[in-house]
Amino acid sequence: LSVLPTRAGLVPFTLHPELKEQLSPLSGVSCPVDVTCQNQHFREPMLVTHRGLSGPSMLQISSYWQPGDTLSVNLLPTQRIHEDLLALRQQKPQSTVAHYLAQYLPKRFAQAYNELHGWTGPLQGYKNSDLEQVAETLGQWQIKPAGTEGYRTAEVTLGGVDTRQLSSKTMAVLERPNLYFIGEVVDVTGHLGGHNFQWAWASGVAAGNDA
Template sequence: MHYDVVIIGAGAAGLMCAATAGYRGRRVLVLDHARKAGQKILMSGGGRCNFTNLNSTPSQFLSANPRFCISALKRYPPQAFLELVERHGIAYEEKAPGQLFCQGRAREIVDMLLTECDWAGVEIRMKTSVETAEQKADHYLVATDHDRFTTESLVIATGGLSIPTMGATPFGYRIAEHFGLPVLPTRAGLVPFTLHPDLKSRLAPLAGISVPVTVSCRGMRFAEPMLFTHRGLSGPAMLQISSFWQPGDPLIIDLLPGHDLAEELGERRRERPQGTLQQYLAEHLPKRLAQVLAEWHGKDSSLQEYGNADIERVAAAIQRWQVSPAGTEGYRTAEVTLGGVDTRALSSQTMEARDQPGLFFIGEVVDVTGHLGGHNFQWAWASGVAAGQAV
């Protein structure tokens, strides 16, 4: 059976590419080994899908080739996808600046994409595993566990390695290597940290507590909430910085952002000398956390017993808390995969392999990774449209 375009992967990028190509009159087939299309969309954003970020610009993306994403993001900006959402009557809300979520369920985004594919005449085959993809004289031959297909354009939209329970595999990277494209080393991104046993046990009583922090590592800094867990540290702040962290790096965490703790404790010592460190901290932090910090860093006395050096020491411990994670939770819980198909081997205009005509790579399989907050979906839409307009 012959199709103008065969897309491997029925996720965000693959479905977007399929609809775009279908509307151009191309005969499109989408193949996926999963049971349902758009599985990562369905579980994203707590089931409500943070489908884009209005402030998505190239500066929110990591890549060995930082300029690669500029063209696709410029030609298909967040507003373009938002217009599609509005045309389908999907109610949405802005939870944090620029971050748009469905008011209802993420299923609405998947249904919208499937509807667009249906209107564009796209054929989708789920529960179909691709076994081989080979180049023939003027086409590609794709063999699955059910059938064989020929196509002029082969699009790889298989995603990365994150959340293997959702069916993630290295298939896209293997295809790239098979056709001679370089693949950069991959690792988990937007992922919680694990801690060494001693610190893990000390923080165990704080599991479930979330506080706003600033966290710094390798010159990057994020101001977001942090969550203490039974395994370590999570929450948006930790997920964001995890994409920049390397094993052995310390994280510098400010548990009281916006405060000058040394100055404020000095004032409190003068105004209420009988007060305690724990009393002060409890005014700004959850009580359990205030208690733990006071036990760790405070003196068993009122503030009048604190010298200037004591106050400076406490302020440094709380506002420049240095944590060296044991590692991350890895692909099991990672939202994205860093690294992937080297963008220097692809056209930034079309996502086509420079030395392999008719072969395209889009979405997470490519070495373009966004910050938390809807940027990775915006890359899926933009790269999907770029390839869909070229196949």
């Protein structure tokens, strides 16, 4: 039987030392983001941990991420960031990027992220191109994880027995009708929210009823 390569899925990311050190003081801080990788995206909370990044958005995208891939994180997915900054500069020239971030992000995260990128001084000192760069950084924060935490904290296993060899009604091997594979051993992985439990139970019932 063909068995597709297995690895940990729905799992937190670890970070390279420099970014890990920069973000480690924010451990425990969560904020809603939109994360994209491999043409997949999830708009759910991101959690900073002492090891790296977790939370529903990171767990979900980890099932599509491959080693070496870069994550694109929109920290303000509900905002038109560039337009916001242009309007704020016109209405309140003495306001800062930090003031803007504090409206939408947890205070600790907003302050640390602002310091990380060195956004200082009033907005009246920023050119249009400067604000465009700020907006791009906030809307497309590029993160290349060092890896994942692996099976120790993973919720599922990716890969497994190729479904093309199994009956979708009975879970029996097409060429060996008395041999069944169910649940996580099969190359089926669901999103968060109980889908993997449901798959385990449903595939088990299907096989049990047939056997």
